[in-house]
Amino acid sequence: MARNKFLRTCIICREPKEKDDLYRFTIVNGEVTLDYYKKLEGRGFYICKNKECLEKLNRKVIVKNIKRENFNIDKEKILKTLKNMIKAHIYNTIKICNKSGAIEATFNRLNNCDREICMIILANDCSENTIKKAKKFLKDTFLIQDLFSKNELGKIISKDEVALIGITDKKFCEKLKQLYTEYLGV
Ligand SMILES: [Zn+2]
Missing domain, CATH: 3.30.1230.10 (YlxR-like)
Known part of the structure; x- marks a missing residue:
């Protein structure tokens, strides 16, 4: 190569x-x-x-x-801008992921999904109960929990609100992991 x-x-x-x-x-x-x-x-x-x-x-x-x-x-301003840019980049990547059909939302869909869920994005304002349920479901699945509200996640799939989104495509998952690592490094 x-x-x-x-x-x-x-x-x-x-x-x-x-x-x-x-x-x-x-x-x-x-x-x-x-x-x-x-x-x-x-x-x-x-x-x-x-x-x-x-x-x-x-x-x-x-x-x-x-x-x-x-x-x-x-x-300070530069680092704040950088953090916001990465967050927006993550959000847009999830949107593209949805367009390509590599998203499952809600527990019901996740539980009855025959595709492997490689990442879960949990709303930062979801209930304790949802967090507990998600952690049980997760096992080794990568979790992003601190970035978007139920409302923001809902918009991605044209709903008012959604507590979690599962990613089923490995390539998108890798890209999101990389961006999230960058986000945490600012
Ligand atoms: Zn360097």
């Missing part, structure tokens, strides 16, 4: 990595800005998708990297 990939270097740990493993930032109107979809113009810089490197993001290291000093950086 001869895939010719151009590596980028994290400005914190200096490790070269593929673009997908790094967040891109650039300066927009004099402010350090997250370029989540790597589409913004201008000179950018890259940081690993992990807590260790994100935590060390600071003005000095950026100055050294982009060779200019006339910019502002609001680290």
Whole structure:
């Protein structure tokens, strides 16, 4: 498999990595800005998708990297934006998953499903009883529990509310796991 990939270097740990493993930032109107979809113009810089490197993001290291000093950086705002972007990315991925028919919602559907459920997304405002039932059902199934409300999950499947969604496609499951790990690392 001869895939010719151009590596980028994290400005914190200096490790070269593929673009997908790094967040891109650039300066927009004099402010350090997250370029989540790597589409913004201008000179950018890259940081690993992990807590260790994100935590060390600071003005000095950026100055050294982009060779200019006339910019502002609001680290708290950047990290908040990043967390929100990943959350939205997860939500959109579940929507696409639904469009491709790889979702089962409600316990009844899950219990009578002949496909393997590889991930469960539980609403963050569901009852104790639902959590208990889900944990019994789960065994080794990957669980996301802290991201979306019943209302938000309901919208995905065109319902008012739903307490949980099961994912039946392994590829979607892997993608969601990866995004969720990134989310926890911010
Ligand atoms: Zn790094």
